[in-house]
Amino acid sequence: MTLLKNEGKPCQLSLVAPLSGMLLSIEESADPVFAGRLIGDGVAINPTDSVVLAPCAGTISQLHDSKHAVAIKTDSGVEVLIHVGIDTVVLRGEGFETNVKIGDKVSVGQELLSFDPEFVGAKAASLQTAMMITTGETGVVVNPRTEVKAGQDTVFAIGAEPEKQMSTESKYSRQDSITLTEDFVLKNPLGLHARPSATLIQIIKRFNSEVMILNKDNGKESKANSLTALMGLQTVLGSNLQITVTGPDAKDAMEAVLDGFRSGLGEEVSDVLPSADEAMEEEAPLLGPVEGSDGRLPGVKAAPGMAIGKLHHLIHELPDYPEEGVGVSDELGQLDYGIQKAQESLQQLVTKMEADHVGGHAEVFVAHQQLLEDPAISERARELIESGKSAMWAWHRSFLAEADEMRKLDNPMLAARAIDVEDVGLRVLRYLMGVEGGTDQLPENTILCLEDITPSEVVTLDRKRVIGIVTLHGGATSHAAILAGSLNIPYLVNVPASVRQYENGTDVILNTNKGYMLVNPTQEEIARTVARQERAAAEHEAALKVADQPAVTLDGHHVEIAANIANQDDAEKAVKMGAEAVGLLRSEFLYMERATEPSMDEQVKAYEGILGAMGKDRPVIIRTLDVGGDKPLAYLPLPREENPFLGERGVRIGINRPAMLRKQVRAILKAAHAGHARIMFPMISSLDEFRAVKKLVLEEQEKAGVTVEVGIMIEVPSAALLADHFAKEVDFFSIGTNDLTQYTLAVDRGHPKLAARIDGLHPAVLRLIDMTVKAANKEGKWTGICGSLASDPNAVPILVGLGVQELSISVPAIPVVKARVRSLNYEQCQSLAREALTLDSVEDVRRLTA
Structure with missing residues (x-):
């Protein structure tokens, strides 16, 4: 200044x-x-x-x-x-x-x-x-x-300090004051923006009364003497306002304010707003499931699975606690005690996860331990305690404020981590209060319903009692979702709030694979689901016994069954499950949840471990760094984008930051001696992109004296449409059906209302797959699929019939998909695929394969 x-x-x-x-x-x-x-x-x-x-x-x-x-x-x-x-x-x-x-x-x-x-x-x-x-x-x-x-x-x-004027309150003290209240429906087309707000302030200045305005639609209220406060009411055309005038001339002031509103406050307004009779009628959607129409509540799959159980609502309520402390030193001691106990319990969680064979995800709670050491929360709490507040009050306010600040951040990954801050904060708060936050009193066969669920709540669930989770909020890619999947707990997010109307103990069927929860199912529906579960369990048990056998159809056609993995632990499990290759190594596991880019030595060591675990005879496709969109990196600042899924993500990161891509390619080539490495680029949409990154690979191969196959993911429609050109220059294709379906149908696969319409068996997607396979075959190249469609039992016959040579799937699904291929006849699959390509709807394709 x-x-x-x-x-x-x-x-x-x-x-x-x-x-x-x-x-x-x-x-x-x-x-x-x-x-x-x-x-x-x-x-x-x-x-x-x-x-x-x-x-x-x-x-x-x-x-x-x-x-x-x-x-x-x-x-x-x-x-x-x-x-x-x-x-x-x-x-x-x-x-x-x-x-x-x-x-x-x-x-x-x-x-x-x-x-x-x-x-x-x-x-x-x-x-x-x-x-x-x-x-x-x-x-x-x-x-x-x-x-x-x-x-x-x-x-x-x-200039100099403006002349101080007598406050409205002091004026009131000399005269009798009255209060009047009126309701008014705002007619300004764009609400109270700067111009009408300024006009209203000028009207009010003529009187000795105070004017308050409440936006009844959102609960926001302010004095009407501030331009920014009026704009902060967030009014729109049709906002329901409550105007309160207090003062000696309140009657005249109210009339002037109402006249101003009626005349539009300097703007042209309509005298007539749509009446209730003219309001748009609520109708059920023309397509898709209707919420509750048949007892089905839609949601988005966060962790796969199916469960039959009883609904149980869990609402987090904490007991009251005092705001004022008993003494600064005592309260500071209590805070230190709570933080120490939370640290100890987090270490116990890490140990428990290792015992449950999900130790690979323990970094979530290591990060929670680091959050407890972060001074941002504790210092704020200590300042509040030193001002006379209790440890409970100070800590609660501090971690909620920190979480709120994180939610406002432009970086979506950091904003999503607000739930981790709340998780850690509640852990400490419960120790300060002496209350437990567990769910050990839940009945058996519980389908747990919450507003949202934290990672530590997922890990500490009694899995003998809790067999499924549904939440009103949450993310399909959150830490909680990842952990639920690792623990084989079906998890559905973004379930409508109407789920709260069903009482505890209500019978439900949870089918996250289909994206719904069925409330009050009939005995027939329950019997069908039980039969499906038993059949699936028996098939899985039988498939495990022959998991090491190749996937060859009844008439001798071989399909390579590969694994989608994220680390060496996954690779070792994949070999045990009978994987013949790795069709997708998500290399971003090296880059995520850390403060700096991984070093060359870190990358080489990780790739060598995975290649060694798979062996020389099992190829490993290493996808180059695929971040951006829903997967940002804390240390890689990306511009805020209106639509990040159409922005700087996938291979575009490497193209714009070639030093980062070059470092990864060098690490892969340096580790290639340990096994059979391949390189694959994600999100390729045009030939110039592929030529640019392939040139970089060729440069590094020449320096290293090592050659590996180079392919691309087909996950953008333009790549499928140009597959005949790409096939001349790539070594292989791998179709990412998740993104290919999303981009082809223009539907965000995480959208709470539209995600149910995402289906890789859509005829448009099948035609793009067919186009890609034929283009590859013409040039003597091969095509795989690494999206979730590859493990869909109804899709496997069609994909095999289309000529897809590799199906890369999640590790647990490998034995079952191999068994599925062995039960097929290749010629019949080809006939089925040809018919599927002639159909015009997902429903018809699904009926064809049912």
Whole structure:
């Protein structure tokens, strides 16, 4: 903050230009509301650039949903609003990008937002930008009508402290005060944005009464004398407002405020809002399962499986605890005790996981131990204790605040880890309270229903009692989901809230593979499910006995059955289960959950271990780093993207960061002596991408004197459509049906409502697979499938019939899929595949293979 001199008096605050351009006084603004100082004193700038910088240091106090306006509040309480363009609110954010969020601390010159000047300039009335003081201070424009430089030149100086006015409260004390309340339905098309809010404030200034406005739709309430507070109500057309006026002239003030609202507060509004009769009727979706129509509650598979049991709701409730502490030293001692006990219990969890043969996932709880050592939570708690608070109160507030901050982060991986912070925090809090958080009192055959579930709750479940999990929230790729899958606990996320209407003890069938939970099933439905489970168990037992035998059809056609793995432990299990190869090694296991990129030695050692475990006769396809989208890296900063699944992910990471890709390729080539290594690139969408990365591989192969096969994943429709061209240049194809289906059908496979429509047996996907296989065969190349479709019992005959030569699947499914192939006749599979390609719906294909 710079102090300037104005007529011999020090200024309170100086503001630098938020944009470069021609500086004008606010009276010269092209917007009459701004020019009339209805919002406040300030300046206008005709910009020559398009990145808005912070004119002062402070905290982001407001960020309009349309991204065209941002406010900063200084430590001294002065609030500065920057409004880009005139009538830009109607663009609803199109053409704008924000770099900050509410609550962020910013410094002078920091980037706040940017805009596309060509797009916004063509759509808006003007690009002229106003910077105004919304808290009533006035100041002096520094060197008006000059060219100013953003972030450098001072453009506005706030002068001496404004004359203190008598507060409304003190005015009330001299006169009788009354309170009036009225409801009003907002008719402004874009809600209370800057212009109508400023007009409302001017109306209120004429009276000695205080006006409060409550948005009844979201519960937000504020005084009506602050522009940013009014905008913070987040109103829209049709918002139900409650207006409360308190003061000696409340009657006149209320009438003036209502007249202002009725007239639109300076905007053109409709006199008639849609009536209740005209409101859109609620109808069931035209496609897909209808929630509860047949007792089925849809969800998204987080861990596979099927279970029959009784619903049991678990709602986390903690006992009350005192806010005030009994003594600082005693409370600090209690906090240290709770943290120490939590550390010990986490170590016990790691030991338990190793005993349960899921020690490979213990890093989740090692990370929890590190979180307990993080001073961010404990120091905040200690400060609260030293101010007189109890250890329980201070710790609870501290870890919830830390979790909330993480949820607001742009990095989706870090934001998703808020549940880990809460998990650790609750562990300590329970020790401080002396309460247990276990589920050992649950009845047998429990299908557990929670809002969400933490990783440690999954690990500590009594699996003799809990046979399935459903949650209203959560992620299909969360730590909890990964652990549930490792422990063979079926887990369904994003189940509708209507599940709460069913009482504890309600009979349910959980089928996460199909993405639903069936409530109150009939005895016939239960019997069918039991029969399926028994049949599957018997088939699995029989398949295990001959798992080492090759997968050869009844008429002599061999299909290679490979494993999808993520580490050496998986590789060793795959060999025991009869895997003939590794069709997909997810190399990102080396890169995730760490602070730095893995070293060359780390990578070489890991690859050598996996190749050695598989042996020289079992090829291992190593997919190069596949992150971005739903798999960000903490140490790899990626720009915030509107749609990360269509952005910088997969091979695009390596193309844009060749040093990282080159290091991985070198490590693979250096480790290749230990077995039979292949390299595969993910998310290839065009030939120039493949040629660029293959050139890098060829360069490294020449240096190392080692040659390996190089292939690509077919998971983008463009790659399948160009398969005839790719086949001339690759050594093999591996079809990633999960992403190929997602991109072909334009459906996010994690979407809570649409994920059920994701099905790799969709005829469009089958045609892309057929196109890919034929292109490969023509050039003497082979095609595999490494998506989940490869382990679908109904899909295997069609995939074999289409000519797919390798099916790469999860390790536990290997024996069953091998047995399935042995039961098939290749000629019949070919006939089945040809017929499937003629069908026009998933349902018809499924009926064909049932």
